[in-house]
Amino acid sequence: MLIGGYKIEVEQAKSWIKENNIRRVLIQAPPGLREIARRLAEELSSSLEEIMLHGGGCWGGCDLAVAHASAVSADGILHLGHAKFLDEDPLPTLYLECRRADPGPLLKTLKKNIRLLEGCGRIGLGAIVQWLDHLDLVKQFLGEHDVSALTGPPASPLRYEGQVLGCAYAPLLKLSEKVNGYLIIGSRFHGLGLGLQTEKPIYFLDPELETLGPLDAEIERLLRSRYGYIEMARRANKIGILVSVKPGQFRARCAMSLKKLLERAGRRAEILIMDDVETDLLRDSGFEAFINTACPRLSIEDQGSVKLPLLLPTEALIMIGEARWEEVIRGPRYLMMGV
Numbered sequence: 001m002l003i004g005g006y007k008i009e010v011e012q013a014k015s016w017i018k019e020n021n022i023r024r025v026l027i028q029a030p031p032g033l034r035e036i037a038r039r040l041a042e043e044l045s046s047s048l049e050e051i052m053l054h055g056g057g058c059w060g061g062c063d064l065a066v067a068h069a070s071a072v073s074a075d076g077i078l079h080l081g082h083a084k085f086l087d088e089d090p091l092p093t094l095y096l097e098c099r100r101a102d103p104g105p106l107l108k109t110l111k112k113n114i115r116l117l118e119g120c121g122r123i124g125l126g127a128i129v130q131w132l133d134h135l136d137l138v139k140q141f142l143g144e145h146d147v148s149a150l151t152g153p154p155a156s157p158l159r160y161e162g163q164v165l166g167c168a169y170a171p172l173l174k175l176s177e178k179v180n181g182y183l184i185i186g187s188r189f190h191g192l193g194l195g196l197q198t199e200k201p202i203y204f205l206d207p208e209l210e211t212l213g214p215l216d217a218e219i220e221r222l223l224r225s226r227y228g229y230i231e232m233a234r235r236a237n238k239i240g241i242l243v244s245v246k247p248g249q250f251r252a253r254c255a256m257s258l259k260k261l262l263e264r265a266g267r268r269a270e271i272l273i274m275d276d277v278e279t280d281l282l283r284d285s286g287f288e289a290f291i292n293t294a295c296p297r298l299s300i301e302d303q304g305s306v307k308l309p310l311l312l313p314t315e316a317l318i319m320i321g322e323a324r325w326e327e328v329i330r331g332p333r334y335l336m337m338g339v
């Protein structure tokens with residue numbers, strides 16, 4: 001079924017409900033897909049005893065509403081807009097990925113801007129799950145303009161050939177020796193995530209905004225500001241290490257290792273447990289700097305509003321001299337969330 005231009009597998013949802021004997025379900029959707037969640041609830045109402053909609057934040061498959069579903073005794077979760085993230089779901093979960101049915105905006109944007117990619121020779125190509133169905137069309141179009149596009153195989157948490165997430169690009173990074181640059185289909189956000197981990201030129205294509213452009217200047221600006229925040233954190237006396245309880249972001253072990261490393265370097269830090277990492281809560285917590293073990297992109301996207309350093313684990317290692325800036329920045333380790 002098509003809802004708002006997205007393919008919604010309603011029949012698959014009905015079969016899943018039957019096979020798993022689901023009577024109460026929690027439907028979870030990110031901002032932008034909440035109306036689809038409501039429409040889906042209408043479609044499924046005759047197949048279930050109770051349907052509840054999750055009204056909290058949700059930015060990725062990492063953020064599965066297990067605690068909320070358990071609190072209302074739901075038998076399972078219907079999670080919209082993301083592919084499966086966790087290797088094992090704590091509750092029966094069906095991921096309705098909401099893929100885009102029409103490749104029109106994607107191809108139109110590519111055609112309008114193809115001159116930017118001509119001459120690239122061979123590129124690595126990735127897309128968020130919404131646009132994955134159209135990757136072959138993109139490859140074909142690029143091929144007609146003498147650009148050959150390579151995709152990487154799935155590797156957890158990525159479930160599909162060519163898929164990227166804002167925090168997961170490993171298959172593309174492995175192609176580094178074979179390509180002259182990368183094209184990421186999704187948004188500026190998704191392109192930036194890869195650009196922080198490679199020195200190759202990066203282009204992003206946003207079909208919703210019909211925009212395609214390079215990101216290298218923005219990445220350089222961003223890295224200069226990251227360097228500044230690492231320097232600022234060196235002077236902080238009160239450091240909080242953030243742990244989120246979201247199932248796909250929970251890294252208590254990483255936080256404890258970081259705490260020990262900081263103590264060995266003569267710094268004191270406390271572990272701060274959160275659900276959503278909200279900037280107001282951070283500013284109110286009394287710390288002068290943070291190390292973020294939750295979603296790595298919080299350190300990039302929310303840094304401006306927090307104002308206090310919100311370092312990635314690798315940046316914390318640079319701060320205490322356990323790693324070197326030039327070894328980490330624009331390399332595959334940069335967004336890694338373990339130490």
Ligand code: SF4
Pocket residue numbers: 059060061062063165166167168248249294295296297
């Ligand atoms: S970028 Fe953040 S929100 Fe998105 S999947 Fe990764 S951890 Fe989750």
